[in-house]
Amino acid sequence: MSETGIGAAVRRKEDQRFLTGNGNYTDDINVFGQTYAAFVRSPHAHAKINGINTSAAAAADGVVAVLTGEELAADGVGPLICGWNIAGKNGVEAHNSPVHHALAMGKVNYVGDHVALVVAETQGQADSAAEMVEVDYEELPAVVGTGSALNHTTTIHEEAPANMCYDWEIGDSAATDAAFASAAHVTTVEVVNNRLIPNAMEPRACLAQYNQGTGDWTLHVTSQNPHVHRLVMSAFNGVAPEHKLRVIAPDVGGGFGSKIFIYAEEVVCTWATRKVGRPIKWTAKRSESFLSDAHGRDHVSKAELALDADGKFLALRVNTKANLGAYLSTFASAVPTYMYATLLAGTYTTPAIYCDVQGVFTNTAPVDAYRGAGRPEATYLLERTVETAAREMNIDPAEIRRRNFIQPDAFPYQTPVVHQYDIGDYGASLEKACEMADVGGFAARRSDSESRGKRRGLGYSSYIEACGIAPSAAVGALGGGVGLWESADIRFNATGSVTVMTGTHNHGQGHETAFAQVVSDKLGVPIENIEVVEGDTDKGPFGMGTYGSRSIAVGGSAIVKAADKIIEKGKKIAAHCLEAAEDDIEYDGGNFTVAGTDKVMNIAEIAFTAYVPHNYPEGVEPGLHEQAFYDPLNFSFPAGVHICEVEVDPTTGETEIVNYTAVDDFGTIINPMIVEGQVHGGIGQGVGQAMLEGANYDDNGQLVTGSYMDYTMPRADNLPNFNVGTTSTPSPLNPLGVKGAGEAGAIASPPAVINAITDACGGAMIDMPATQEKVWLACQAAE
Amino acid sequence: MPTVSMTVNGKAVSADVEARTLLVHYIRDHIGLTGTHVGCDTSQCGACVVHVNGKSVKSCSTLAVQAEGADVATIEGLANGEELHPMQAAFKENHGLQCGFCTPGMVMSAVDLANNMKNLDEATIREQLDGNICRCTGYHNIVKSIKDGAERMGG
Numbered sequence A: 001m002s003e004t005g006i007g008a009a010v011r012r013k014e015d016q017r018f019l020t021g022n023g024n025y026t027d028d029i030n031v032f033g034q035t036y037a038a039f040v041r042s043p044h045a046h047a048k049i050n051g052i053n054t055s056a057a058a059a060a061d062g063v064v065a066v067l068t069g070e071e072l073a074a075d076g077v078g079p080l081i082c083g084w085n086i087a088g089k090n091g092v093e094a095h096n097s098p099v100h101h102a103l104a105m106g107k108v109n110y111v112g113d114h115v116a117l118v119v120a121e122t123q124g125q126a127d128s129a130a131e132m133v134e135v136d137y138e139e140l141p142a143v144v145g146t147g148s149a150l151n152h153t154t155t156i157h158e159e160a161p162a163n164m165c166y167d168w169e170i171g172d173s174a175a176t177d178a179a180f181a182s183a184a185h186v187t188t189v190e191v192v193n194n195r196l197i198p199n200a201m202e203p204r205a206c207l208a209q210y211n212q213g214t215g216d217w218t219l220h221v222t223s224q225n226p227h228v229h230r231l232v233m234s235a236f237n238g239v240a241p242e243h244k245l246r247v248i249a250p251d252v253g254g255g256f257g258s259k260i261f262i263y264a265e266e267v268v269c270t271w272a273t274r275k276v277g278r279p280i281k282w283t284a285k286r287s288e289s290f291l292s293d294a295h296g297r298d299h300v301s302k303a304e305l306a307l308d309a310d311g312k313f314l315a316l317r318v319n320t321k322a323n324l325g326a327y328l329s330t331f332a333s334a335v336p337t338y339m340y341a342t343l344l345a346g347t348y349t350t351p352a353i354y355c356d357v358q359g360v361f362t363n364t365a366p367v368d369a370y371r372g373a374g375r376p377e378a379t380y381l382l383e384r385t386v387e388t389a390a391r392e393m394n395i396d397p398a399e400i401r402r403r404n405f406i407q408p409d410a411f412p413y414q415t416p417v418v419h420q421y422d423i424g425d426y427g428a429s430l431e432k433a434c435e436m437a438d439v440g441g442f443a444a445r446r447s448d449s450e451s452r453g454k455r456r457g458l459g460y461s462s463y464i465e466a467c468g469i470a471p472s473a474a475v476g477a478l479g480g481g482v483g484l485w486e487s488a489d490i491r492f493n494a495t496g497s498v499t500v501m502t503g504t505h506n507h508g509q510g511h512e513t514a515f516a517q518v519v520s521d522k523l524g525v526p527i528e529n530i531e532v533v534e535g536d537t538d539k540g541p542f543g544m545g546t547y548g549s550r551s552i553a554v555g556g557s558a559i560v561k562a563a564d565k566i567i568e569k570g571k572k573i574a575a576h577c578l579e580a581a582e583d584d585i586e587y588d589g590g591n592f593t594v595a596g597t598d599k600v601m602n603i604a605e606i607a608f609t610a611y612v613p614h615n616y617p618e619g620v621e622p623g624l625h626e627q628a629f630y631d632p633l634n635f636s637f638p639a640g641v642h643i644c645e646v647e648v649d650p651t652t653g654e655t656e657i658v659n660y661t662a663v664d665d666f667g668t669i670i671n672p673m674i675v676e677g678q679v680h681g682g683i684g685q686g687v688g689q690a691m692l693e694g695a696n697y698d699d700n701g702q703l704v705t706g707s708y709m710d711y712t713m714p715r716a717d718n719l720p721n722f723n724v725g726t727t728s729t730p731s732p733l734n735p736l737g738v739k740g741a742g743e744a745g746a747i748a749s750p751p752a753v754i755n756a757i758t759d760a761c762g763g764a765m766i767d768m769p770a771t772q773e774k775v776w777l778a779c780q781a782a783e
Numbered sequence B: 001m002p003t004v005s006m007t008v009n010g011k012a013v014s015a016d017v018e019a020r021t022l023l024v025h026y027i028r029d030h031i032g033l034t035g036t037h038v039g040c041d042t043s044q045c046g047a048c049v050v051h052v053n054g055k056s057v058k059s060c061s062t063l064a065v066q067a068e069g070a071d072v073a074t075i076e077g078l079a080n081g082e083e084l085h086p087m088q089a090a091f092k093e094n095h096g097l098q099c100g101f102c103t104p105g106m107v108m109s110a111v112d113l114a115n116n117m118k119n120l121d122e123a124t125i126r127e128q129l130d131g132n133i134c135r136c137t138g139y140h141n142i143v144k145s146i147k148d149g150a151e152r153m154g155g
């Protein structure tokens, strides 16, 4: 392994600018003549709009324009879309899809819904004028609860009777029922997967500009996928033709899914910039982020697990109600279906599975993918159920998992719910995690805690996720409206340095470093001579962006494919220059050698020759610049075991995580330092979900957790250090053997934490977030 | 509009601003130093931390006029040219940042912490850091960075 190649803990290339205040985030960018936007937002969860009077606002100091949905519609701007169709039970071909206007047309459906745009010379003037827009609201009853939305007397959208978006199913209902009939034991668990607010630290923002001379738009936007933004905004919203719209996602301060989506703000500002003839900047205030970023999770589920007398899983039956919010966000429909129920086999051989999901509309912010997206919900449900079964049957929780693991020789393994797992060794992760967590010493630690009047608990979580999203044909067959390949472009400069462009996007994952390591490894170019460029539709090739832990598995594979093309062409050039047959050229680490001789050309010389082709093979094009598109053969399946150990003070309910161990199988690891960082961050968010975070709406649909005063973000003193290890079964299905590491921590940790806390508190269910009060109550009940 | 003057990173600056202008907006929008970030509107996140007369301050909770005549240091003034300050170097070495958005505030808070407390242990760092939110790192590597940075600074 070289010091900068695959597997090396290379320090990040991007850090210098972030550490010195030279990052370039959207709100840092200012252009001449810029105006500022403020959105008038609904204060009501559900109301008819009988009229909007903009005249006072329009006349206010510094106001350039006040625009409403009528004007947006009159200019032919299309509604916001959801790109994934979900077919339902009984041959229903499409989900119910209410129109989602970017600016309200006669009705608002959640607090924070967009009603009008005010554009002014300063932000202060825009904000003040926004308060002067008079909206005549007629309030309607609000539909709030996930579990009760289907029975509510109020219907939010005409297009969705009984507030149902879809009633979807997967698996074999009859086989599942039959297995239950023969079960020795049935474990039933009801779980709520609490609603979360993503809270990337950089609030969403955009800066829209229109050039009247060229007819070009430039949109800077906090996006995880600038090409997808451009595609959707041109093809569906129709705000600008695709070839005239340049979308730039510069430095982006975290996404976690929330910056995948095409939101009202960027669509409206891109439309309005041409209309008002000035650049428009909008930056969310944190309170707007709370109200209008797509939220995550929010499931209410019932799971039943059938077991034989030895604790072998026979069948799993699940019903889930998934809250989709007031409208369908960009990929919302897929999250509680194909991103969720297809993972219900987990790491186990459960032969029969049936799950049905009702997606429901409520008068709350739209819900869409948030770190893990469906897979944390599946893992939480399954691992809570398995842990409960172990307790009920008096089987050690590690042992019940061992008995049910898919064995290493069973791959490729077809689950009963769509996925075919490529490779894995779940037992290896479990044994390693048990060793690292010193499970053997737990009993002694528990008695020690008890001697001090405390309680101690240990919780396991064995997770699997489907990453590297995804083979395009499979996505299409399941209703997805896009291809999920990725692209890469490797451009040698004549001096031998390299510019690499890919369609993925870096918002904390370290692509500028990790991708450079891959290229350095493959092409033998020093890492400091490699520049990775992402995030600008005018620079790189069309690409699908970063989410679903896909960047290295799909984007990295595209880079390898492009590098292979470079090598192939290099061989032709070397053969000519070294006067040998092409077949006799061997390539290794940047050098092209005539086999069995010391005749060699370095790749930098090849590049120079390609751009100054004086002595050059006939029929070969000048230049050294190759592009590749890679469509994956399958998802990748990172898996692992996390073990959490807590100490609880039963007199106060205070819970301390005293040890947290994560063992993950990510296949090949490009940069272990970056991967560990991803795991830490994911666990931090997962512990946040398990113990601290929860978005709450009151019965009127008001968000009561709308600021950092009310929504508890994990802070440094809420979290422990993490004990992180790996096992490795490289994926046979992509050229790097990678699997993706971005979401694992957030997927695995919530059930590990809750299993540990419930273990400490006597075994009864505690819903997330396991606040001090809930833990205290559970301890009281147990005593 | 009042004229507000102060020293930022050793340089005298002055701008006419609305009286309600917050220090963070003065620094970002009027002085043009965008390394100091805004992550919230309730003075909770710490993305905006700068030093005012040598003490770390959330610049979103101070009016620019309150800093009239003050000596302000922002993240841009910390390194010596291209050579990172020991705390910055420690963040890089220990992977104490991912998306970088919380980083300027984290580093400015950390420098102040290291200046004020010696022999920082992990628990103290975690407690003292409760005014800074990071969504990316889970804090593990930030805590490690600060410990290392404080040692590099001679603490």
Ligand code: FES
Pocket (backbone or CB within 6 Å): B037, B038, B039, B040, B041, B042, B043, B044, B045, B046, B047, B048, B049, B058, B059, B060, B061
């Ligand atoms: S912006 Fe100052 S504390 Fe959040």
Ligand code: FES
Pocket (backbone or CB within 6 Å): A201, A253, A254, A508, B096, B097, B098, B099, B100, B101, B102, B103, B133, B134, B135, B136, B137
């Ligand atoms: S590094 Fe992204 S918020 Fe801290």
